[in-house]
Amino acid sequence: MDQDPIPPTIAWAGDHIELVDQRRLPGELRVLAVYSVDELCDAIRNLVIRGAPAIGAAGAMGIALAWVRGERVDIAASKLCATRPTAVNLAWGVDRARRAPDPVAAALEIAAEDVARNRALGSFGATLLAPGARVLTHCNAGALACVGYGTAIGVIRAAHEQGRQPFVWVGETRPVLQGARLSAWELNRLGIPVSIIVDGAAAALMGSGEVDAVIVGADRVTANGDVANKIGTFGLAVAAGYHGVPFYVAAPSPTFDRATRSGAEVVIESRDPVEILEVAGVRVAPDGVDAANPAFDITPRELVTAYITEHGVFEEASAAFDAANEPGVG
Numbered sequence: 001m002d003q004d005p006i007p008p009t010i011a012w013a014g015d016h017i018e019l020v021d022q023r024r025l026p027g028e029l030r031v032l033a034v035y036s037v038d039e040l041c042d043a044i045r046n047l048v049i050r051g052a053p054a055i056g057a058a059g060a061m062g063i064a065l066a067w068v069r070g071e072r073v074d075i076a077a078s079k080l081c082a083t084r085p086t087a088v089n090l091a092w093g094v095d096r097a098r099r100a101p102d103p104v105a106a107a108l109e110i111a112a113e114d115v116a117r118n119r120a121l122g123s124f125g126a127t128l129l130a131p132g133a134r135v136l137t138h139c140n141a142g143a144l145a146c147v148g149y150g151t152a153i154g155v156i157r158a159a160h161e162q163g164r165q166p167f168v169w170v171g172e173t174r175p176v177l178q179g180a181r182l183s184a185w186e187l188n189r190l191g192i193p194v195s196i197i198v199d200g201a202a203a204a205l206m207g208s209g210e211v212d213a214v215i216v217g218a219d220r221v222t223a224n225g226d227v228a229n230k231i232g233t234f235g236l237a238v239a240a241g242y243h244g245v246p247f248y249v250a251a252p253s254p255t256f257d258r259a260t261r262s263g264a265e266v267v268i269e270s271r272d273p274v275e276i277l278e279v280a281g282v283r284v285a286p287d288g289v290d291a292a293n294p295a296f297d298i299t300p301r302e303l304v305t306a307y308i309t310e311h312g313v314f315e316e317a318s319a320a321f322d323a324a325n326e327p328g329v330g
Contacts, residue, residue: 005189006143007031009054010061012108015068017061019049022144026185036069037062037076044083044090047176051145052219052255053114056089060107063097073098085267086228086296087219088257111147117252118149120310125155125215125250126162128306128313133159133212136169136202139230140182141217141250151250152215153186155308160192168194169211171202173230175275175293199232203239214240215308218251225301225317226263231294237303249299250308253324256317263298271295 011018013033017040021032032048034040040062043049049058059080066076077094084090093110100106129135135156139145142153150157159166168187173179180196187194197205205211214236220228227233227249240247260266273291277283285291307314311323 004143004148006148006186008111008148009051009144010049010057010111010147012061012064012104012111017058017065019043019058020144021048022050022182023048025144026181034065037066037071037079040065041079041083044080050178051140052087052089052217053118053146053151053252054144055084055087056093056254057107057111057114057147059090059093060097060103060110063094064103064107067103073103084269086269087255088260089219089254092254114147114252115149117310118146118151118154119158121151121250121252121308122149122154122158124310124312125248125308126158126164128246128248128308129155129159129164129166129213131164132167133164134167134169134210136171136205136211136214136236137183138171138179138199138214138216138233138236139173140178140186141215142183142186144182144186145217150186151217151252151308152248153183155215155248155250156187156192157190160190166192168192169202169205170194170196171199171232171236172196173232174199178230202236203243206239206243206245211240211243211245213246213248215248215250218249218255219296220260220266221249221251221256221307221317221320222260222262222266223258223317223321224262225304225307226266227299227301227304228263228266228268228296229299231297234297234299234303237299241303246305247303248306248308249304252310253320256309256321256324258321263300266296266298268297269295 142150
């Protein structure tokens with residue numbers, strides 16, 4: 001088999017964890033070695049590693065790291081879970097590794113399962129895309145947001161591998177440009193045609209008939225089907241609904257959270273306003289002006305055409321929950 005053009009986002013290296021440093025992409029592909037739970041927490045907070053499935057694996061590996069080092073696993077768990085509150089996968093990965101007799105084995109299992117889930121998810125989702133489909137995606141829900149392969153981009157990747165020749169519009173995803181920096185980098189390496197657009201152009205493209213489907217990932221799907229995802233997702237769903245464009249959410253089972261009843265209960269992370277006030281370290285806003293920087297928004301279930309999981313494609317979230325039926329989900 002040919003080598004994957006995108007390396008694993010996170011890997012266990014015996015006495016430390018190796019992460020692709022996503023802050024440096026697309027300019028430099030650098031792997032960062034992490035030797036302590038505190039270093040891993042900093043890496044998660046500072047977006048060295050990001051994406052719900054990826055930080056789920058990171059949470060499990062953080063517990064494994066504490067266990068190997070003879071540190072208190074309960075303290076490590078508290079530190080890790082506090083880093084990014086919105087994505088349910090983080091607490092799921094931490095809890096699963098913490099409960100395991102061998103946290104290292106559990107972390108390795110989670111990592112392997114993630115890639116397998118995403119490949120299955122991609123295969124199911126690809127059937128939704130007609131040959132030559134023009135797909136719009138937001139933020140980065142690709143291999144870099146997972147251990148490997150990807151969720152939303154995994155669907156597009158599977159369609160590409162099946163010879164369906166998709167074309168992708170990538171929203172830049174302000175303020176830290178995960179779409180322009182990361183999704184476009186992945187798609188380019190995979191040989192999938194891609195064009196970056198400013199976030200504000202998406203509705204106009206839909207209106208002119210240039211988008212056949214919108215596919216996004218998720219940081220959490222609540223019991224009623226509401227979706228927490230990168231800020232801007234809600235607006236895309238509204239525009240897609242208005243223009244009659246299918247709006248698909250691609251998410252593996254650990255992202256489905258039966259314990260949270262609706263999007264109203266999801267804690268939305270607020271990040272440093274400097275991400276908005278500055279670009280590449282240069283202030284672009286007037287001195288004395290502040291900014292609000294919510295990292296996520298909630299898309300109501302009514303705007304979701306279907307949920308794509310490793311178990312199939314479901315129009316109702318309840319069916320996706322029922323299909324999962326596994327420990328740690330719900």
